[in-house]
Amino acid sequence: MPLITPDDLRKQLGADLPGAVASVHPVVEGLPAFLETGDLLIEADFLPRVAVYVRDVLGYTYLSDIVAVDYLDYQLFELVYRFYHLEGGRDLVIKVRVPRDNPSVPSLTPFWPGADLNEREAFDLFGITFTGHPYLKRIYMWDELDGHPMRKDFPKQGDKYLGDES
Amino acid sequence: MNIPIERGKVVTVARGQSTSVAGFSLSKGLGVVFRHWRRAWFEKQHQNVPATASESAPNAGNDKSKPTAFVTLEDMSKSYGTFTVEYPEQRIKLPEAYRNMPVLLYDDETGHELCTSCFQCQRICPPQVIHMTQAKDPASGKPVPSVAEFIIEYDACMSCGFCAEVCPFDAIKMDHEFELSTHDHPSLTVYKRDLNRPVSYYESIAPGFWAEARERAYKKLATNMKRRPGAIGIAPHLTEKITAAQAQAAQAAAAQAPAAKAPAKKAAAPRAADTAAAPTDKEAKLAAIRARNAAQKGGSAPAAGTAADAPLPTDKEAKLAAIRARNAAKKGGSTPAAETSAEESPPTDDKAARLAAIRARNAAKKGDATPSEESDQPAAETPPANDKAARLAAIRARNAAQKATEAAEQAADSATSTPEAPASSSEEGKPLDEKAARLAEIRARNAARKKGDQE
């Protein structure tokens, strides 16, 4: 079972793709420190190259899941990419952080057609635009909705319907 | 890519051979269907067992269902013969664990409802469909451990069974009645009057579960009944009958000395007699507790503190405590309102936590002077109103204290309070985040100081 721990993955990537590994977010006083789970952090625009590197060099050919998490306090979105090796073993996690106002990440769909629906869902529920995605449209909501339901600042209750000012 | 597989091998499914003459395998398929057709005429998967009395009227609670002809028993190994159950006439015997909609239980003899409106089920219910208000003692306006109005919105309830699991008094149980379709939608908001079921009914549908819960339920009911003045806790439709019975029992019992009545451990019939006397000593007990708290506020350790670890107080001691409480109340004056009205409005999570912390502190001060950790399990699990809960809080406080002292040493040496608190998710719970961690340090420090000056 091939297993790569995040640390030596970070060293290997640092060697092969300079500039890809992003610095860990400084601990901001007074804010919850739950961002630090020791996983690999990647600069947004290095993502396609890192993904191809992971697939071809390390052999993690199976992209299982793309999760978008909204950290309101830190004003940023975190995208968690999870890869698996077909011979089994633990996952390989790559995280990308983008600012909350007009977040955009290069799409993985050209390399993994499987990423298509996950990215459309992240776009629909969080508003993260994936540049290079062939058919980036809302997947659940109707197209005219101007708002992204899963964001932390999306109004949960309230009688006033989003968008109508009356 | 060759993927290694332990304890098993990779099997490639064999695609059908193309040698067989066309039409032969089609006839194999026909053969299978014909065998099913032939055997469907005389084999049945469900045997009809004439329904015995209890089974045939499982949902006799409401008179809608007509008695069934038979109940079917299923033979799982059969894979031929008809498996239809002709529903109204035949019914499958519902298993004990079957859960459809929650219902409230009341004791048959005394008519007292088991529910003490501790709001546990309202808080745990995922779709938030349970609503209740606590009963008030008409005379003194104080809250009484019984429920005034209990509403469940049957149309939104998803019968997940959490309320039945969480209820500490076994007052709410999942019913077996599934024929609930009605024409008018409002009738699906069911009030307490329609929710009540006698305990004997629940015993008939889930004998195993009730056997386990019986002991615990009745012990708690006994204590609660003592603290319910007048006919408050009695199931609505039984109130007239019970109060009438109480009236004559009261005159008969008036002659004997109050002490002769032993606290009814089991729901024995005579208990109905002493309910008349119950309201008086209930106020006494309430007053006693209030007095004690007031006394602690005042700083003097009243003699009543020893009453805390006495066995279940008999009425006599309760009356003594009442007298002491009355004069302490006059001296103490302000009793912390927050303490008793804890259950007034349904607390949100953090308010409950804070309340629990205060209660734990008082109990701890009373037991022995070590601060207790903020216990996660909200102590409101058993209402502090009576002594037993206080004793429990004390015990918890004591072993919480040792934990706190260890946490204090650790907190002292590790500079940043990294989240990897001691792995064991034991009772006292880990310091959750910086704020919680800092609180723990302060408490640990003064715990260490107090232990120091005690030796």
Added chain:
Amino acid sequence: MELLIQIIFVLISTLILGAAVMVVRTRNVIHSALWLIASFFGIGALYLLLEAEFLAIAQVLIYVGAISVLILFAIMLTHNVTSGEGHKFYQRWWLALLVSLMLFAVILVPTLVGQDWTITARPSEESAIAGAVEMGTAFMREYLLPFEIAAVLLLVALTGAIVIAYEERAQRRRILTLAQELALRKQQQQNHAEE
């Protein structure tokens, strides 16, 4: 019995003529096709009246069963034929009527004049070729040659239709499935690799 037959004959012929006229008059092409089928039925009934059973049933089988279905298919498959905007009479419709009557007269008059109206129907010597058995033997004996020529003609028509259909299929846009596309792309890479 004679009177009964006369009445039935008049009824059937009015049905046939009426349907034929309606074929021309209705706006909607489908309706005219349906009227055509009605007139075929009428002709079938006429044959039955003449006790030519096999002919009547053959008429129904061939004309109503096959040819009319063919016509309906053709109409439905061609585009915007059934818009039915209707065709008005031309201004000088009477000239067209006159010419058609003249042509009709050229055929009809000689037969009507030459006909000897006095003879009553004589019982014919040998049995008319009406029954299926006689028709079958006639095909195999006296009319063998026309029968074979007709068979060849039909065969030619059949193969012609298949050829046309095949050509059209070749020009139709082919949509490749995922597996075929991958195989083709691999094939192409191999070809490039070889060059």
Added chain:
Amino acid sequence: MADVINHVLNTMLGLNAPEWLIIFISNSIAVTLIFAIAPLQMLFMTYFERRAIARMQDRLGPNRVGPKGIFQPVADGVKMFTKEDIVPTAADKMVHLLAPCVVAAPVMFMFAVIPWGPGMYAVDLDTGLLFFFAISSVSAVGLMMAGWASYNKFALLGAMRAVAQMVSYEVPALISIAVIVMLTNSMSIVSIIEAQSGLFISQVDVAGIPDLGLGWFIFSPVGLLGFICFFIAALAEGERTPFDIPEADSEIVAGYMTEYSGMKFALFFLAQYLLNFLLCAITVITFFGGWQGPGISWLWSMAVSEANPAGNPIFNVLAGILGTFYFLAKTYFFFFVMIWIRGAFPRLRVDQLMGFGWKFVIPLTIVNIFSASLWIGWIRWELNPDLAFLSALGEPYSFARWGFAFVATLVMNVAAYTLMTRINRSPDETIDELVADQVFGAVTLR
């Protein structure tokens, strides 16, 4: 039917009614009988189908309406009557109304030709069989009208498919029936049934054994292959699984019946079920001896008929009852086979269905005609001086000739069947075929 009534009126009651009155009465009785029996048949068949297929799926089937669910079809009928009859606004009203009639009417015609028992037939056309298939092709026109009139994309698609299927499966049906006509050299249904009397060995009456009425055509290899092809064509004609493409609900919603509701929808159902009944009846008549069975000919010999007008009418009734019993038993057995097939097989795709029809069934029927002609040649042709070798087999209709013909045609038919199944197993276009084929040029690689 006419002679019985003539016997009853004239000889029994003594009033000498004119010829045409007797014909008129007998015909009107026959017609009323048909119009009474047909819908009842349909009602019973729906009930029979639902109970049978339920048992195949280990369930009970309708058993609530009436004892054992007998009145369920009546309940369905009432439901169909009371259902509102919706006509889409854009539909062509007249054609929409006329379509179910044009589909249902021919089915009623076909009943005229079916003999229920010895002497019990409405009319004995001497081209009865051809009449049966000619009229059945008229309902194809009705389907086209329904599909076109309901102005609905799915309905048009369904109608096209249905008509294409019916027309393309009429060819094998007629050819496989032509084989039987060749064997009995007459198209009249009554004579076909009479030809199937005698013992197992068709047309060879062994002396000494009474006429058991078991000389069915199915017992000859020609008949067997004819039966297989005809039954497949009947399944396709009656739109039964595995050929129920037109109203394949999994793809287009309900085929040409999409825009129909209420009584018109019921009329379509009536037409379909009666067509299934009649196709089973024709299968039974042509291959399983219609009302032939042991005891019929003995009863019929004593009944009133042209042969002996002095017979006793009671035997007419008895023979009729026994004949009808045999006929209905066989027909309902075949309808059960249709239901059985419906319970066991998935459905064919449209193009596979057409391919199966033109590449498998029709070639088989043509081979069958060839082997039938051999069969007749060997058994029936009298000695021909230059066919000297035939004389070695003995005189016409002899057992030896029959045996030789049986073996020869059996070998030929079985060989044809296995050859056909082997040929049709060609896999899809392989890749190199695709590359070589010029079609590839028309492909744009994405």
Added chain:
Amino acid sequence: MKAEGTMIKTEELQINIGPQHPSTHGVFRMLVTVDGETIVDLKPVFGYLHRNHEQIAEVNTYLQNMPYTDRLDYFNSMANNQAYAMAVEKLAEIEVPERAEYIRVIMVELTRILNHASALGFLINDMGAWQTPLAFGMREREKILDLFESTSGARLMCNYFRFGGVVRDLPPDFVPRLQSLLTGLPTFIDEFERMLRENEILRIRSEGIGVLPKEVAISYSVTGPVLRGSGIPYDIRKAEPYSIYDRFDFDVPIGTVGDVYDRFLVRIEEMRQSKRILEQALKQLPDAEGGHINPKARQNIRPPVGDAYTRIESPKGELGFYLVSDGGQTPYRYKVRAPSFINLTPLSDMCRGYKVADVVVILGSIDIVMGEVDR
């Protein structure tokens, strides 16, 4: 016949299959552009059953989410419960006693049999067999649902798993009834296979239809029987053994071509393997005092700060839960990796070039449940 002639202009037709359609397994719509009878393009349309399950999960406490996971893939509520329970146990580091692990494995393997029996029934039903194979499949499903009802209290919405074990122990008559079910099971599977495996009509309708070649299968990140049907032996119970799956020996069936027929055969073989696992689990089941739940594990918990992702081999593929906890009682972020949802990505590519009648069969072979797709 050189084909360079002008292309015959055939007008493309747009057909809507769904959302209300007899064989789209729920409210799922496919916008199919058709040229003649063959399919040119297919656009799946989701969202008709979307209820923002993840937003609800962020408002509920960890325990209150448990009954909601039943509603994800409402065919396999036990599998969803196990995935969610394992995710929370990993987050809050709660151990699960031996007997509870065995009860969980028994329940999930029973759900696998139930799911495959009805999925195959629906697939054959889409091909046109009038509900007979479905009725045989439903019969087995009813027996299993009765077992679930006697243990968890409900047939479909079981809500049986808790953090650290299961709600209550198995009822006394569970093991004998399960043993009698397992004796009846082989006859069902063998009969199902005998009836349909070499059935000519089924093979014509399914061989070479909806082919997902082996090379591209993994790039569509499909999982479960769809991936194994294409010939890649990737089963999470073997690749990354979770809970106690490393104590059972069972095989991983794979197909060769990756068409509807292979997926059909793979599911039949998987039912047999599940039966093997069940037999071994019943033999090794520790007796009652092993404890059906970890007594120390409390239910309304506050897991420490951090995130956790666990995945199980649910009957439809890899079902994963990603939880982020901020130390409070409610999850900060709750994401479900639904197998049906991701298995739908290759649908439009798989259907291209086939006939309209095949779309329904291909969709049936992927076996989706809309509760999980739309969440």
